[in-house]
Amino acid sequence: MKSTYYGKIEEYYDGDAAGFEERYWQNPVLQRMRQDFREEVKRFSFSSMLEIGYGTGLDMVHFAATHPSVQVAGIDISGEMHRLASARIENMQLENAVAAKGKIEELEDIFPGRQFDMIYVFFGALNTVEDLEGAARILHRAATPGGVLVLSFVNRHYLAGMLIELLKLRFRAAFSRLRTSWGGYSPSRSLPSRCYSTGQIRKAFSNFIPVRRKGYSIVSPAWYYHRLNRLLRRFGRILWKTDMALQKTPLWKFGEYTLFVFRKPDNGSK
Template structure:
């Protein structure tokens, strides 16, 4: 169970879970067209013109750290993850790319400050693919992100969504109510059928409530895979490319309606008021 009083123990469980998949995560992103498309889309929301320090929370195997290190060669890009396996893989990949402006730290967000210079703050903080679904407290994480950002800084945050409408409907039609409502409980067991990981899913309202208690201001929000297949349904894209192309366009329209928050993933962009120059 996710419990703030047992953060260290819980993060060890999370780290051990992702250690198993360190190399597979990179390979999956390279071969899964939906996953790589989501990643490319997430990156477009990082729009700071001239960052000096960038933080990737839950950096995984380091693809995004490498991407932003190449995009912003004058910036220092930090990647943190509770999985030592992910950190080792990410560091090795960036070394192979001869990227000297990266640094990786095996830690969770709550203990990050003790690994940094006291006055270090970030122009960009991003979380791709739901690392905030495995923090011990979303409210505490929101406050920490606020403190880590410079005035004028930007946070781009993604979450596994609680109410994924398409998944619910399909599983109910298949008479699988347990699977249909798997995300709705206090604890979600994750994607894998072979390895369970206690995590939490959040509604957009719950996410916004957590960040409303900070100094950050919401700029944009978006849903992913509302009708378009989710990343773990990539086989549908290969089978029905034409139909999926239509569903992608439907998703874009749905994002302009009340349906935007019924997808598999949600994205939020926050800015910190002020001028960090």
């Protein structure tokens, strides 16, 4: 049993690794979100990219294959995720991809002197860092002048989720994201983590220029509401389009996930 903060996170994801992809491929909501995250990255041109929290390496190998001239690097805290991702890279013979093991605070030691013009985080890896503002400073140093960050976060203010849990009379679950420590999605295992509001994220990344922002699962059920998603399966595409239409309203900030695109100023400071 690991006792340190990051030790507990590593232990959690080591245990999560074996069934990670099976759960993903059975979940159309997660698949649709991942594809949209990837399209946000592909809006930009880049020659080097870094993923924080690559998991089993699905996105690293995707970008390494679709952008063969781009150098793709990644870090993940989990030794088991690192093993799976490294095996995937090796099996696909991708010479332009390197998966490393480590936490974000070790980034500059793992890739000394390197900067990246695209840094991305899919599915909320930054929700598990000890210090979000400190992580933002590290990513500011890691980004090239003019470099882009595409970052997704588990949202603190998931309004529909609160209402669903209140209707179930699950008051603790309804307000779990508002606590200092969230605990993650699992009902049986705790993940040291914290949910962030849109204001907290903008403050942490204030040294970057905001470019875009989006919310996910605003009216469409979050990925973990399996029964509700099955009941509404025939309306899934309509609900997704409704979410996208709501991006132009204040409701965008009340989805289950948020995504932010930031750009580092060309002169290295704001």
